[in-house]
Amino acid sequence: MLEKTDKINKKMRIAKDISYLATCPKAHVGCYIEDKYGKSVSMGYNGAPAGFEHCDVAGCQEIDGHCTNAVHSEINGILNGEIERMRDGTMYLHGAFPCYRCAQAIVTVKFKYLYCTETFQDIALNDLTDDQSRSLDIILSGELSINSL
Ligand SMILES: [Zn+2]
Numbered sequence: 418m419l420e421k422t423d424k425i426n427k428k429m430r431i432a433k434d435i436s437y438l439a440t441c442p443k444a445h446v447g448c449y450i451e452d453k454y455g456k457s458v459s460m461g462y463n464g465a466p467a468g469f470e471h472c473d474v475a476g477c478q479e480i481d482g483h484c485t486n487a488v489h490s491e492i493n494g495i496l497n498g499e500i501e502r503m504r505d506g507t508m509y510l511h512g513a514f515p516c517y518r519c520a521q522a523i524v525t526v527k528f529k530y531l532y533c534t535e536t537f538q539d540i541a542l543n544d545l546t547d548d549q550s551r552s553l554d555i556i557l558s559g560e561l562s563i564n565s566l
C-alpha cells in the first residue's frame with residue numbers, strides 16, 4: 418500500500434501532466450480534482466474560453482504582464498466537473514498559486530484540501546480562508562517534498 422505522501426506526489430504529477438495541455442505560453446498550469454472519497458471529478462488547464470482562439474494561435478492579450486485571454490486552470494477545472502462532487506474534495510494544482518479570482522472560486526466550491534507546488538506568493542487565499550467557518554487546508558510543496566517533481 419502506498420504511503421499517503423507517495424499517493425499525493427503521484428496526483429501532483431497528474432496535475433503537472435495536465436499543465437502540458439495549457440495553450441497560453443505565459444503560464445502552464447494544470448489542476449486535478451477529486452471528490453472527498455478520492456475519486457476523480459475533473460481537471461483543468463489554462464486556455465482561451467470555448468469558441469475563442471487560443472493564445473498559442475492568436476497571441477496573448479497582456480495587461481500588466483498577465484494574459485487576460487486565458488481562463489485559469491482552476492476555473493476551468495471547476496467548470497469541467499460536477500461542482501457538488503467537489504465539496505470537501507481536493508484540488509491538486511501545478512504551476513501557480515491561485516490568483517484572487519481563482520481563490521474566490523476555490524473557497525466558494527468549498528474544497529477541503531488544496532495541494533499546490535508553488536510557494537506561498539499571494540496572501541489572497543490566506544485572507545479568504547482566514548475565517549474559522551471556512552476550512553480549507555492549503556498544503557504547499559515544501560511540506561510534502563513535492564519540489565522534486
Ligand atoms: Zn495567453
Ligand SMILES: [Zn+2]
Pocket residue numbers: 489490491515516517518519520
Ligand atoms: Zn487564477
